[in-house]
Amino acid sequence: MTTFVDIGALSDVPQQGARVVKTMQGCVAVFRTSDDRVFALEDRCPHKGGPLSEGIVHGDRVTCPLHNWVFDMNSGEAQGADEGMVRTYPIRVENGRILISAELMARKAA
Amino acid sequence: MKKKLVVIGAGMASGRMLEQLFDAAPDAYEVTLFNGEPRGNYNRLMLSPVLSGEKTYEDIVTHDDDWYAANGVDCRFGEPVVKIDRKNRIVYSNKGGAPYDALVIATGSAPFIIPVVGKELPGVVTYRDLEDTHAMIDAGVAGKDAVVIGGGLLGLEAAAGMAARGAKVTVIHLMGHLMERQLDPAAGYLLQKDLEKRGIKVHCKGATKAILGTDRAEAVLLEDGTVYPADLVCMAVGIRPETRLANDAHLEVERGIVVDDAMRTSDPHIFALGECVEHRKQLFGLVAPLYDQAKVLAKTLLDEAAEFVPVQTATKLKVTGCDLFSAGDFAEGEGREDIVFRDPGRGIYKRLVLQDDRIIGVVMYGETGDGNWFYGMMKEGTDISEMRETLIFGPAFQGGSKLDPMAAVAALPPEAEICGCNGVSKGTIMAAVAGGACTLDQMRACTKASASCGTCTGLVQQVMAFAMGGEVQEAPAGMCKCTDHTHEDVRRLIKTMALKSIPAVMQELGWKTVGGCHSCRPALNYYLLAEYPLEYKDDRQSRFVNERNHANIQKDGTYSVVPRMWGGVTTPDELRAIADAADKYNVPMVKVTGGQRIDLLGVKKEDLPHMWADLNAAGMVSGAAYSKGLRTVKTCVGKEFCRVGTQDSTGLGIKLEKLMWGSWTPHKLKLGVSGCPRNCAEATCKDIGVVCVDSGYNISIGGAAGMEVKETEHLASTPSEEETIQIILAVTQLYRENGKYLDRLWKWMSKVGLDWIKAQVVDDLENRMALVERFEISQSVYRTDPWAELSTPAETPKWGPLADLTLEAAE
Ligand SMILES: Cc1cc2nc3c(=O)[nH]c(=O)nc-3n(C[C@H](O)[C@H](O)[C@H](O)COP(=O)(O)OP(=O)(O)OC[C@H]3O[C@@H](n4cnc5c(N)ncnc54)[C@H](O)[C@@H]3O)c2cc1C
Ligand code: HEM
Ligand code: SF4
Ligand code: SF4
Ligand code: FES
Numbered sequence: 067m068t069t070f071v072d073i074g075a076l077s078d079v080p081q082q083g084a085r086v087v088k089t090m091q092g093c094v095a096v097f098r099t100s101d102d103r104v105f106a107l108e109d110r111c112p113h114k115g116g117p118l119s120e121g122i123v124h125g126d127r128v129t130c131p132l133h134n135w136v137f138d139m140n141s142g143e144a145q146g147a148d149e150g151m152v153r154t155y156p157i158r159v160e161n162g163r164i165l166i167s168a169e170l171m172a173r174k175a176a
Numbered sequence: 177m178k179k180k181l182v183v184i185g186a187g188m189a190s191g192r193m194l195e196q197l198f199d200a201a202p203d204a205y206e207v208t209l210f211n212g213e214p215r216g217n218y219n220r221l222m223l224s225p226v227l228s229g230e231k232t233y234e235d236i237v238t239h240d241d242d243w244y245a246a247n248g249v250d251c252r253f254g255e256p257v258v259k260i261d262r263k264n265r266i267v268y269s270n271k272g273g274a275p276y277d278a279l280v281i282a283t284g285s286a287p288f289i290i291p292v293v294g295k296e297l298p299g300v301v302t303y304r305d306l307e308d309t310h311a312m313i314d315a316g317v318a319g320k321d322a323v324v325i326g327g328g329l330l331g332l333e334a335a336a337g338m339a340a341r342g343a344k345v346t347v348i349h350l351m352g353h354l355m356e357r358q359l360d361p362a363a364g365y366l367l368q369k370d371l372e373k374r375g376i377k378v379h380c381k382g383a384t385k386a387i388l389g390t391d392r393a394e395a396v397l398l399e400d401g402t403v404y405p406a407d408l409v410c411m412a413v414g415i416r417p418e419t420r421l422a423n424d425a426h427l428e429v430e431r432g433i434v435v436d437d438a439m440r441t442s443d444p445h446i447f448a449l450g451e452c453v454e455h456r457k458q459l460f461g462l463v464a465p466l467y468d469q470a471k472v473l474a475k476t477l478l479d480e481a482a483e484f485v486p487v488q489t490a491t492k493l494k495v496t497g498c499d500l501f502s503a504g505d506f507a508e509g510e511g512r513e514d515i516v517f518r519d520p521g522r523g524i525y526k527r528l529v530l531q532d533d534r535i536i537g538v539v540m541y542g543e544t545g546d547g548n549w550f551y552g553m554m555k556e557g558t559d560i561s562e563m564r565e566t567l568i569f570g571p572a573f574q575g576g577s578k579l580d581p582m583a584a585v586a587a588l589p590p591e592a593e594i595c596g597c598n599g600v601s602k603g604t605i606m607a608a609v610a611g612g613a614c615t616l617d618q619m620r621a622c623t624k625a626s627a628s629c630g631t632c633t634g635l636v637q638q639v640m641a642f643a644m645g646g647e648v649q650e651a652p653a654g655m656c657k658c659t660d661h662t663h664e665d666v667r668r669l670i671k672t673m674a675l676k677s678i679p680a681v682m683q684e685l686g687w688k689t690v691g692g693c694h695s696c697r698p699a700l701n702y703y704l705l706a707e708y709p710l711e712y713k714d715d716r717q718s719r720f721v722n723e724r725n726h727a728n729i730q731k732d733g734t735y736s737v738v739p740r741m742w743g744g745v746t747t748p749d750e751l752r753a754i755a756d757a758a759d760k761y762n763v764p765m766v767k768v769t770g771g772q773r774i775d776l777l778g779v780k781k782e783d784l785p786h787m788w789a790d791l792n793a794a795g796m797v798s799g800a801a802y803s804k805g806l807r808t809v810k811t812c813v814g815k816e817f818c819r820v821g822t823q824d825s826t827g828l829g830i831k832l833e834k835l836m837w838g839s840w841t842p843h844k845l846k847l848g849v850s851g852c853p854r855n856c857a858e859a860t861c862k863d864i865g866v867v868c869v870d871s872g873y874n875i876s877i878g879g880a881a882g883m884e885v886k887e888t889e890h891l892a893s894t895p896s897e898e899e900t901i902q903i904i905l906a907v908t909q910l911y912r913e914n915g916k917y918l919d920r921l922w923k924w925m926s927k928v929g930l931d932w933i934k935a936q937v938v939d940d941l942e943n944r945m946a947l948v949e950r951f952e953i954s955q956s957v958y959r960t961d962p963w964a965e966l967s968t969p970a971e972t973p974k975w976g977p978l979a980d981l982t983l984e985a986a987e
Binding site: 071073074078079080081082083085086087088089090093096099100101102103114115116117120121122123124125126127129131132134136138140141164166170171 | 352356360361506507508509510689690691692693694697698716717718719720721724725729731732733974977978979980981982
């Protein structure tokens, strides 16, 4: 079962925007959509490492700021002609607080 | 002997439960009914029609004295229960006790009060009961100023009711659009428009800071500094289950009183139902599931087996003239698809969310007649794959052969109106095609169809295609995959239809996606701020990273910082401050740019606001080296120093930069001013260049030195520096108002022609001054330093990480 840790208030992340969380497994981008859903994706584009947290959020997609690859934030999958996958992490909102999977507090398994 | 049943709360849920109980077994219990309100059960939902004057209190009473008497209920109204003694099974009000064999808690919920200064002033009400309703009726009748805090279901019914009574109402809503839990932004926009039509002012993204007033409420102050006068303030920001009694009695309480499937609490003699309960982690705020609970509890009390299973509920707003319908889950998600239908002319929006060929969400605005049909299929889990193509058109279109759009056009009678603005019918369009009009332009020229607002363009094309024998016409390329409208159309419609927000554009112009994409959102944001500089608020989230973060992102995710050096002129103090910043933040590279200023490369994101604050303190502002806007004005030293210089080119460059900094343009804009034709500032490969000569100033435009190299073309010559400045500001504004987003000036010029530009800004003096004035109006908003705004103590933390889990793990 996934356990969760509190990383901040929903209101700390702008709608259609993102904030970064530093974790033992690298930076994770926490996105908030215009209808207040949240997603957690590895903050590294599989193309050339662009910070997805700086991309434009539209619906449940995000566009990488460097070369416009588009990712479905549900699955982390690149859309359209581009092929690639970003890791996603369990995340949810409870009582206005954002909770993220506690696995991110642990070092990457060797 | 009859068993004793005590009920706390005479509300919607307990009322229905008692009906069921007496119907099934009139003699099973002797009932005592406590109620906090000094009256029995009435239909709480109908308070809104009472408020708006469409009904009276008498109309909405559900159980009168005769009914209670006939069923032998001991009514203890106006007597709130203050304590439950579980050990001896007695409940107490302040007037006395009542013993029970079975106890039902049905205390409903309490309005949430936001903890702001002034919340306890007289004149601040909530919206829950008849007393609140009367307070609001009084304010309305007296024509007073009212503010409703909260743009959800209750808040809007309160606002509409008071407005109907004559109050001047403002709704303040924290989120970006109204009723965000039930509606998506498009439907929220239509609702706001309808409310504004009835004189209600809506302020979204408004956070209440305080309620002002000495003896009673006088005004509401928002975080952004806005103040709205308010004789009456209605707080409708949400409810929380009324669980105080259950808490004190140490029943199991989470967010609500925890009940099992039979509506029993953690004490086997105590039951609960209504908004005060929590069932399988779920709370309830609408009556439909409460009625199901009432049925179940009546059976449980009669020792019959029954189980409460919550069903999804649909929401409607009871404001006459605002038809909306919302049910299920309408968030986007993987494997989910949307079917969107928009009829901008009639203000209609319908959206179905599908998953695995089943409807899982419905949002409708403007025309909700088919809502229950969709809702029914949603609850049943009906497979809709067979009727997918025509599903959104509702039950009337189902059955028979599948409709393709062409067949739908074929089925229209000749007199059917296609273009609403110009009253052009299908027959007229067919006749025009027969007469030889086979392109959209020709059609517009000869019938005016789709020549005004343009929202019917798609339909006109379909009719033309049908008339030409099904040959599908090539539509002009849309702005992006979200719309068939071209950039030019969108710009024109933003202006003619007075569209002032991104959701407004998307709704009125029939966007095919829900939230746009990375290609149209920045363009729309630019068009809106250029058209409505004073009203539109720049949407940072619709900007590309560099413009959102006011620095250029580098390939490794760090940023470059370029402070402005007016006309390329600097001072020893500025250079020292730049050097200090470079040291302090370990800048790996300091580089002189081609724009005559200094670039600090490799700055970490969280350091940006600190570095900006340091540079601000030394008097420097952002150089906007990242913007689709004014970048630099490159100058040469000119006649002040150069032995062949003819005019003060440096001085003119600085003047121009001071007037134009901060402005947004369709693409980046670079200027150059050279002091003589030797042209050391390379002015003739800039977007706008000035080359000084003995007799004055030669202005030329449309140069470039990128992948394309272009020499500027001569626009005007004048002996006057002042006129030079005016012409440059005017041509910039003309470009701002007409240029397609991401067209450099030369590209725009190649489309509209240099002659047209000359006619607008050189020959027509009046027009030139009007352009200058509009530029100045916009600059009154945008001639500000974003670095200063984004490095305040409140903003600075937002540049760092939200959380650092590496630290917590180490502890
Ligand atoms: C203006 C308005 C419009 C609404 N419109 C709709 C709608 O369109 N559709 C919809 O589905 N729902 C609507 N609702 C919500 C709906 O009214 C509630 O879901 C429903 O009334 C809840 O029923 P209940 O029995 O749990 O609580 P209530 O009906 O609130 O009854 C609780 C009663 O308990 C009493 N009480 C509380 N504490 C004590 C105590 N200690 N001792 C004695 N008595 C106590 C209270 O005085 C109150 O009379 C609306 C609500 C309001 C206020
Ligand atoms: C991804 C695309 C680009 C990036 C990241 C980029 C980056 C930069 C940066 C950081 C500067 C220095 C900042 C300043 O002085 O304002 C600069 C300057 C400059 N860039 Fe680019 N640039 C890009 C595209 C272009 C293109 C397409 C052109 C040509 C049309 C161009 C022409 C110039 C010129 C001429 C300068 C010198 C400034 C001046 O003389 O006005 N750049 N660029
Ligand atoms: S452009 Fe002319 S005035 Fe300016 S520095 Fe060069 S030679 Fe001197
Ligand atoms: S010329 Fe190319 S590599 Fe050099 S700064 Fe401009 S865009 Fe980057
Ligand atoms: S790094 Fe993301 S698209 Fe290139």
